[in-house]
Amino acid sequence: MKTKDQIEQEERIQARMSLVRHKIVVMSGKGGVGKSTIAVNIARSLASKGYNVGLLDTDIHGPNVAKMLGMDDQILYQTDDGIEAPVSEENLKVVSLAMAGGDSDSPIVWRGPLKMGFIKQVLADVNWGELDFMVVDSPPGTGDEPLSVCQLIPGIDGSVIVTTPQDVAVLDSRKSINFSKQLNVPVLGVVENMSGFVCPDCGSVHNLFGFGGGEKAAADLGVPFIGRIPIDQKVMEAQDKGKNPFLTHPESAAVKQLDEVVNILLKTVADKSN
Numbered sequence: 001m002k003t004k005d006q007i008e009q010e011e012r013i014q015a016r017m018s019l020v021r022h023k024i025v026v027m028s029g030k031g032g033v034g035k036s037t038i039a040v041n042i043a044r045s046l047a048s049k050g051y052n053v054g055l056l057d058t059d060i061h062g063p064n065v066a067k068m069l070g071m072d073d074q075i076l077y078q079t080d081d082g083i084e085a086p087v088s089e090e091n092l093k094v095v096s097l098a099m100a101g102g103d104s105d106s107p108i109v110w111r112g113p114l115k116m117g118f119i120k121q122v123l124a125d126v127n128w129g130e131l132d133f134m135v136v137d138s139p140p141g142t143g144d145e146p147l148s149v150c151q152l153i154p155g156i157d158g159s160v161i162v163t164t165p166q167d168v169a170v171l172d173s174r175k176s177i178n179f180s181k182q183l184n185v186p187v188l189g190v191v192e193n194m195s196g197f198v199c200p201d202c203g204s205v206h207n208l209f210g211f212g213g214g215e216k217a218a219a220d221l222g223v224p225f226i227g228r229i230p231i232d233q234k235v236m237e238a239q240d241k242g243k244n245p246f247l248t249h250p251e252s253a254a255v256k257q258l259d260e261v262v263n264i265l266l267k268t269v270a271d272k273s274n
Helices: 004-017 035-048 112-125 144-152 167-182 213-221 233-240 253-273
Strands: 020-027 053-057 077-079 082-084 092-095 131-137 158-163 187-192 225-228
Touching: 004 020, 004 112, 020 035, 020 144, 020 167, 020 253, 035 053, 035 092, 035 131, 035 158, 035 253, 082 112, 112 144, 158 167, 158 213, 158 253, 167 187, 167 213, 187 213, 187 253, 213 225, 225 253
Parallel strands: 020 131, 020 158, 053 092, 053 131, 158 187, 187 225
Antiparallel strands: 077 082
């Protein structure tokens, strides 16, 4: 039987999330495929188009969103209306465990109940306000954090599954697609990241991790394939410095493809709403 506090927390989650029009969860089956990069840049692109966007980092053991946004020094703080989310230069409301004020070198050694407790708290107590979009960056795999997100957030529009073209990443991405389906979360699309490297000197394309694996997995499992993002060293360097590649390198093929992914997501979400 639920306690009074649990019921009240669930009611706060419902109330907070009712002010968020669209919710998108970014997932991957395997670590190191650039899931956080995709999540951050989906949020950036949406914000650049004039939408009010929140970005929730639920990667508790490896929270990298704050660094990518140049918000390493930002701290969550409490007000009478709840926890206030720091706002990035791109006008994103951002929440990450990296903003809790701990030592960035200290590991988070938590079991499942603590992870769910953290996710419940940021959904219930953060003053998200009215948002057009909430983008949720989840850790790799199909464990506690993505499960909690999918079960706790009401009215999720769908998931974006990130993979690289190589077989081991694609194998795990297929699990994430089926995980999403089992939880009745629509798969908005598969993104094949790190798909080709364009030599800056000669212009030739090198498929370092293979080619087409993400597209094939999407076709096999009957979900949309929405983009192929090439490797771009300049984009990587910009993000390591907390800079926005949409502003620093708008000519990049990777940036253009990321923006096109968002355009597809906007159309898909709009079609689902009609």
